Structures are given as structure tokens and as C-alpha cells.
Amino acid sequence: MPVWAWLIGAVGLEVIGTTALQQSAQFTRTIPTLVMAVCYGLSFYALSVVVQSMPVGVMYAIWSGAGIALISLIGWVFLGQQLDTPAVIGIGMIAAGVVVINMFSGAGPH
Template sequence: MPGWVWLSGAIILEVVGTTALQQSAQFTRPLPTIVMAACYGLAFYALSVVVQSMPMGAVYAIWSGVGIALISLIGAIFLGQHLDRAAVAGIALIASGVVVINLFSGSGPH
């Protein structure tokens, strides 16, 4: 399976895990806590596969950047969390960085 598929899976699992972390209410709710732990474990496994074929720095930059942007959007859309202009600008810069890595760097998931 191509590295970008594993990386996409790792990002999705990390986003689901982080959403479940918020829903776990400091680990007092068993189901979201189990979902969080399983998703984080699988996300790190997927990352361990990806770093065998791509540079770790690029993988981590894409994984964390896309994860931050998606979690911020989920918080704003589904959890009623407010993003001010500075937060939106920062997310736009992160997204721009991911685009630059993917389009112009030989380190991206091509």
C-alpha cells in the first residue's frame, strides 16, 4: 500500500482519537476513552509504516499540520468552539506549508 494511503489513515485515526479524547471527559467515559486509545495506537502504527518510505520530518509535518487543521475545524463546526482571526490565519499558514511540502518538496508523499 502506498505511503500516502498509510499517512492519510494515520491522520484520520489521529483526528478521530483526538475528538474522542475531548468526549472522554478526562477518561471518565469508557467508550470514548477506548476509541481514543485504539485510534492513537493505530495511528502510530500507521506512522511507523510511513516513515519506512518517507522522511520522518515531512511525515510529521504533514500529519500534525493536517491534524491540527482538521481538529480545529471539527471543534468550530461540531463543538461550538470559536476560532478568531489569528487562529484562522495560523491554520491557513499550516495548510499552505502542507501544500508546499506536497507540491514542491521531494520529501512529500508522492
């Protein structure tokens, strides 16, 4: 499987895990807590595959940046959480950084 597929999978699992973390109500709800733990574990496994093919700093920047943007979007759309203008600008800057790494850096997942 290509390294970018592992990275996309790691991001997706982290986003699902973080969404479940919010739904776990401080680990008092069993199913969301289990979903969170499994997704985080699988996400870190996928990252262990990715880090064999790209620098850890680049891998982590893409994983965390994409995760932040997606979790913020999920919080806004599905959980009714508000984002003010500075938050939207900051998230946009993070997303732009992920795009720059992927499109212009030789260190990204190509």
C-alpha cells in the same frame, strides 16, 4: 498500499482519536477513552509504516499539520468552539505548509 494512503489513514485516525479524547471527559467515559486509545495506537502504527518511506520530519509535519487543521474545523463546526482571526490565519499557514510539502518537495509522499 501506497505510502500516502497510510499517511492519510494516520491523520484520520489521529483526528478521530483527538475528537474522542475531548469527548472522554478526562478519561471518565469508557467508550470515548477506548476509541481514543485504539485510534492513537493505529495512527502510530500507520506512521511507523510511513516513516520507512519518507523523512520523519516531513511525515510528522504533514501528520500534525493536517491533524491541527482538521481538529480545529471539527471543533468549530461540531463542538461550537470559536476561532479568532489570528487562529484562522495560523491554521491557514499550517495548511499551506502541508500543501507546499506535498506539491513541491521531493521529500513528501509521492
